[in-house]
Amino acid sequence: MERISWLFGGFAALMAVIYGLWTDPTEPVGVTGLTLGALLGFMIAGYLNLTRRKLEGVPPEDDPLGEISDIAGDYGFFSPHSWxxxxxxxxxxxxxxxxxxxxxxxxxxxxxxxxxxxxxxxxxxxxxxxx
Missing domain, CATH: 1.10.287 (Helix Hairpins)
Structure with a gap:
């Protein structure tokens, strides 16, 4: 997911530059939208990168040899019949x-x-x- 976000951010940034050079300078909406899209992609990629670095090893849900009991625990309380x-x-x-x-x-x-x-x-x- 992290690589997809980096690719999306880079693609949107490249398209913002191309769009800005190709269109009329009085139309700032497309460049602004593409720039914000690039910043969004880079922000998501940066967050995922920081989160990945904080985790040590392979989490139990990503271990191909993991057992169900490795991740067992309390998931919280869910109301069975709430209107x-x-x-x-x-x-x-x-x-x-x-x-x-x-x-x-x-x-x-x-x-x-x-x-x-x-x-x-x-x-x-x-x-x-x-x-």
Whole structure:
């Protein structure tokens, strides 16, 4: 993945230079977009390079001779039957539909997305201040 990001960044940088020389200088949008694409590719490649250097050896999931028990452990808690993600997705869809239809629908969706988000975040909250 790291090499693909380096290649994408280099290709976009080369195309930005060619596009800048080939087109009218009063049209800066293409050069700006290609430059930002090149910077994005280089940023992803740099991050992956730094992360790869921090890891020592081969991770268990990349070892061709690895066993399933090598990576066994706790992956966290996943709610088995929560309805809050459904309501949050529904209200988010209303908000995005409102961007195309009208701002009044965005306001209606924002009114309903706040309780859905609070309900999902505090679903398993226990104690004296539980909702």
């Amino acid at each position: 809050w993600p459904f309501w949050l997705a529904l209200t988010s869809a209303i908000i995005f539909l409102g961007l195309a239809v009208g701002w009044w629908l965005v306001a209606l969706g924002a009114f309903f997305v706040i309780p859905a988000l609070i309900g999902w975040v505090f679903e398993y909250w226990k104690g004296p201040h539980a909702l």
